[in-house]
Structure formats: structure tokens, C-alpha cells
Amino acid sequence: xxxxxxxxxxxxxxxxxxxxxxxxxxxxxxxxxxxxxxxxxxxxxxxxxxxxxxxxxxxxxxxxxxxxxxxxxxxxxxxxxxxxxxxxxxxxxxxxxxxxxxxxxxxxxxxxxxxxxxxxxxxxxxxxxxxxxxxxxxxxxxxxxxxxxxxxxxxxxxxxxxxxxxxxxxxxxxxxxxxxxxxxxxxxxxxxxxxxxxxxxxxxxxxxxxxxxxxxxxxxxxxxxxxxxxxxxxxxxxxxxxxxxxxxxxxxxxxxxxxxxxxxxxxxxxxxxxxxxxxxxxxxxxxxxxxxxxxxxxxxxxxxxxxxxxxxxxxxxxxxxxxxxxxxxxxxxxxxxxxxxxxxxxxxxxxxxxxxxxxxxxxxxxxxxxxxxxxxxxxxxxxxxxxxxxxxxxxxxxxxxxxxxxxxxxxxxxxxxxxx
Numbered sequence: 001x002x003x004x005x006x007x008x009x010x011x012x013x014x015x016x017x018x019x020x021x022x023x024x025x026x027x028x029x030x031x032x033x034x035x036x037x038x039x040x041x042x043x044x045x046x047x048x049x050x051x052x053x054x055x056x057x058x059x060x061x062x063x064x065x066x067x068x069x070x071x072x073x074x075x076x077x078x079x080x081x082x083x084x085x086x087x088x089x090x091x092x093x094x095x096x097x098x099x100x101x102x103x104x105x106x107x108x109x110x111x112x113x114x115x116x117x118x119x120x121x122x123x124x125x126x127x128x129x130x131x132x133x134x135x136x137x138x139x140x141x142x143x144x145x146x147x148x149x150x151x152x153x154x155x156x157x158x159x160x161x162x163x164x165x166x167x168x169x170x171x172x173x174x175x176x177x178x179x180x181x182x183x184x185x186x187x188x189x190x191x192x193x194x195x196x197x198x199x200x201x202x203x204x205x206x207x208x209x210x211x212x213x214x215x216x217x218x219x220x221x222x223x224x225x226x227x228x229x230x231x232x233x234x235x236x237x238x239x240x241x242x243x244x245x246x247x248x249x250x251x252x253x254x255x256x257x258x259x260x261x262x263x264x265x266x267x268x269x270x271x272x273x274x275x276x277x278x279x280x281x282x283x284x285x286x287x288x289x290x291x292x293x294x295x296x297x298x299x300x301x302x303x304x305x306x307x308x309x310x311x312x313x314x315x316x317x318x319x320x321x322x323x324x325x326x327x328x329x330x331x332x333x334x335x336x337x338x339x340x341x342x343x344x345x346x347x348x349x350x351x352x353x354x355x356x357x358x359x360x361x362x363x364x365x366x367x368x369x370x371x372x373x374x375x376x377x378x379x380x381x382x383x384x385x386x387x388x389x390x391x392x393x394x395x396x397x398x399x400x401x402x403x404x405x406x407x408x409x410x411x412x413x414x415x416x417x418x419x420x
Contacts, residue, residue, distance in 0.1 A: 045203050053081045053198045057191050073183040080191025088207035090268030092199045096192040102159030110167025207268035208278045215287050218294050219341025221251030223334035229304045230330040234323050255298035262291045283414040290407045297400040307390040314386040329363040340408045349417045353405045364398045
């Protein structure tokens with residue numbers, strides 16, 4: 001898959017690709033159907049990959065020579081495919097490695113428990129295993145509740161607990177615990193190998209590509225929201241007083257609720273092998289920093305909705321006097337956001353940060369001159385307070401874009417972005 005493709009995830013965490021649109025435009029029906037068709041095709045491809053993997057591991061049952069080698073333990077290979085195969089390559093590798101490590105450690109502890117308890121007689125054997133199960137079950141469950149463990153290897157600890165109990169308890173009634181552990185581990189390895197082969201060789205879905213393009217697309221979403229707010233606010237000059245509505249804040253809302261998605265994709269991206277422009281040491285933590293700053297900017301932009309819907313609106317004359325400076329600042333903010341987003345998307349360095357910041361500060365200072373306390377105090381009917389609320393929130397975005405420019409510049413240095 002090319003790094004320019006944005007994937008929609010079946011579990012709802014995906015972000016549809018966004019193209020630059022004219023100001024105040026809304027998605028067309030054809031665009032919606034095209035994105036929906038891409039979403040459905042991605043789901044279909046993933047489903048086919050899972051089906052192929054299940055067919056391959058089912059051969060352990062269906063072909064007699066293979067069944068003679070693994071026997072009923074073939075079910076562990078099928079179970080591994082069902083629980084390990086995930087949408088993204090990194091997610092599959094993460095769960096597979098966690099499952100393998102958990103199985104090995106849990107099997108080793110279970111084997112040691114069974115061997116030690118075997119010399120204690122029938123009653124002592126049962127008591128010894130029961131005590132070991134209680135201690136390991138309690139300790140493993142407590143460890144799973146720790147935030148750092150829950151975030152990184154919760155699945156591995158769960159598999160450790162499951163394998164330990166199966167091996168330790170099965171050792172009470174049989175003398176083949178070593179063969180049992182080895183057979184199950186080998187079939188789990190077969191299942192994991194089939195998952196990795198299918199995931200990597202058939203239309204691989206990269207979490208790193210999704211994170212990269214998702215973060216880059218949010219700059220465009222915020223730029224469109226700024227354009228929409230300015231257009232709606234100053235559209236009131238020509239239309240009826242107090243008319244509101246018409247601005248689509250869905251882009252800001254999706255940015256605000258992107259925390260869990262970013263954390264998940266960054267975790268999976270670290271597991272993925274070198275592909276395209278993304279190496280093993282790619283600075284994925286910087287994407288999380290940029291995502292955090294984007295959410296703060298989205299919250300400020302979203303707060304402009306209150307100015308649009310407030311029952312106290314400034315007069316048409318006052319808005320008209322501020323219109324040119326506000327639109328110039330808003331246009332500079334939107335163009336700067338788009339430039340930063342394009343820099344991430346194409347992995348090319350944008351203009352130096354001081355050039356972006358200096359232009360924004362210049363426009364902000366021009367607007368600030370019009371918002372002096374003496375001028376605002378001379379206004380009547382709360383006009384000064386109404387216009388100041390909108391303007392000062394717009395100026396707050398300037399500082400947030402400056403921080404974003406710094407973060408993008410740092411990402412470009414760490415990720416070795418190309419120079420334009």
C-alpha cells in the first residue's frame with residue numbers, strides 16, 4: 001500500500017481521506033459514495049485475508065500427513081489466527097509476539113509447578129497446584145491493572161495466565177506435560193506465521209501510514225473550519241441580523257476525539273517493519289505531540305461556535321470595520337495550517353518556522369491595534385464585548401499555530417524530511 005493512502009478502520013477509528021476543497025464547500029454525493037466504496041473495499045480485503053489464513057491453518061486438520069504430526073493440537077493454530085489476526089500489520093505482530101512470549105513463560109511456569117508438585121503425593125500435588133494457581137492468578141491480574149502494562153502487553157499477560165493454568169492443571173492427571181506444551185507452542189507458531197505471511201504479502205495495511213496521513217489530514221480539517229467560521233460570521237453583514245448556522249464543525253470534533261486512535265496507531269506503528277519512508281526509528285512520539293496540539297487548536301476553533309450562536313451579536317457596521325483584518329488573519333492561519341499539513345503528508349520541509357510565525361504575528365498585531373481598550377470602551381450595547389470575544393479567540397489560534405509549526409519542524413528534522 002502506498003504511503004499516501006488513508007485507511008478507514010472497520011472498528012470506527014479510521015479517517016477518510018480529505019482533499020483540499022474551495023472555501024465553504026461541502027462534500028458532494030459522488031465524493032461520499034467514492035469514499036464509502038473505498039471503505040467497503042478495504043473491509044472486504046481484510047476479510048478475505050482472514051479467510052485465506054483460516055484455510056491455510058485448517059489444512060493441519062484436513063490433510064492427514066499434517067494431522068498425524070500435530071493431532072488435536074491443530075485447534076491452537078486455528079485459535080491463534082482467530083485471535084491474533086488484526087487489521088493492521090503492527091497490531092498482528094504485537095498480538096502474535098505477546099501471545100508467543102506469554103505462552104513460553106506461562107508454559108515454563110506451569111511445567112515447573114507440575115514437576116515440583118508431582119513429588120508431593122496425590123493430595124499434596126493438588127494443594128500445591130491450587131496454591132500456585134492462586135498466587136499466579138492474583139499476581140498476573142494485578143499486573144494487568146497497571147497502566148504501563150495494560151497499555152503495552154496486557155494481551156501477553158492474559159495469555160501467560162491462560163497457558164500457566166492449562167499446563168499446570170493438566171500436569172495433575174498426565175505425564176506428558178512437556179510434549180503438550182511443545183506441541184501447543186509449535187501449533188501457535190504455525191498460526192502466527194500464517195498470520196504474518198498473509199498480513200505482509202496480501203495488500204498490507206500499515207498503521208504507520210494511517211497515523212501519518214490521519215495527522216496530516218487534520219490540518220486541512222482545521223483550516224476549513226476557520227474558513228467556515230469567518231465566512232459565516234461576516235456573512236451576517238449582508239443578511240439578517242443574528243442569523244446563525246451553516247458551519248460544519250465535524251472536522252474539529254473528529255480532531256478532538258482522536259486521542260485513543262493516535263495512541264493505538266502509534267503503538268502498532270512501532271511494531272511494523274521498515275517500509276516505504278518509515279524506518280524502525282521513525283519518531284512516532286512526535287505525531288502524538290502534534291496530535292495533542294491539534295486538539296488544543298480544534299478546541300479553540302470549536303469555541304468560535306459560541307460567538308456565531310450568541311444572542312448578542314455586534315452591529316453590522318462594527319463587523320464590517322473589522323472584516324478585512326479578521327479575514328486576512330484567518331486566511332493566513334488557514335494557509336499556514338495547510339502548509340504544515342502538506343509538509344507532513346509529502347514528508348518535505350515547509351518554509352522556515354520564523355517566516356510562518358512572523359507573518360501570523362504581523363497580521364495579529366494589525367488586528368490588535370483595532371481592539372484597543374479605548375476603542376472598545378466607546379462602543380455601546382455590548383458591541384465591544386461581542387466582537388472582542390470572536391477576535392481574541394481568533395488571535396489565540398495564532399499562538400497555537402506557532403507551536404504546531406515548531407512541532408512540525410522538529411518532526412521534519414528527526415524524520416529527515418526532504419528539502420523542497
